[in-house]
Amino acid sequence: MFNRRSALFALTAAALLTSGCTSIGAKHQPAYSGPTKTIKGYLRGSSFAQLTPSLVVYITAYDATNGNSKPMPVIGETSFTLGRSGYFPIAYEIEIPAAKSAPKVALSVQIGTPGRILFSNDRQYSQTTGNNMDIPMREAPPRLRNFRNGL
Template sequence: MLNRRSALFALVATALLTSGCTTFGAKKEPAYSGPTKTIKGYLRGSPFARLTPSQVVYITAYDATNGNSKPMPVIGETSFTLGRSGYFPIAYEIEIPASKSAPKVALSVQLGLPGQILFSNDRLYSQTTGRTMDIPMREAPPRIRNFRHGL
């Protein structure tokens, strides 16, 4: 027979375990709390590509002031679930720190299901110095499999 203390402990442990479970989808709010700048625009792709409500858009912003010569520091990232069936274009927006230290911003965009990329930037990165940018998207190339150990 369970006493009151062990029943309460079991209830608290169950609540803590279920609250720690996460799902793939939109990320939490950014840790940066200073003044921000918003970059928005549209993701443009094939007009025949069918999008589903469960697909997720992942956007990462990099400081591209020094170009690709060095690893670019991440200055912001966001993700959101489409939540609708349809076709391109997809409206997006991302907030980044509004500082003079990052006058050129590069965006890397991926669209797909968790663990599977269906569409990505047309180029490696799309760069802007302004507040709006339309990004061309294309289907991700198929993954090359390693057949060393058979099929």
């Protein structure tokens, strides 16, 4: 019953699933090799939202010095697997260049599985000028389904 084609399909599916859960930072060399600054804090969400160990947290840091009137350059990004069941808050930290050229930093946070976002920032970007920042999270809106063929 278990033929070659299904075995190959199972191996390919397992490889795709495990490759999606790795951190972005491990795949790319850092673009900046000077002194760094660490921003850390907690992701705060609904106390009723249940989190699973397989969820992945994606954090991207942008230089928000000029506001969001122009495209903001990415100055850092990281991702990690939650690794625990439970509820909010979730501790995080991200390293960014410590240069004075980026006094205002905007963070974009998403929590989910590869291909599906479950939680995101409460605002489009959360901005800081310091080293600590707690970020409010909200559930992503439900996906609209196509009911042309019935329920």
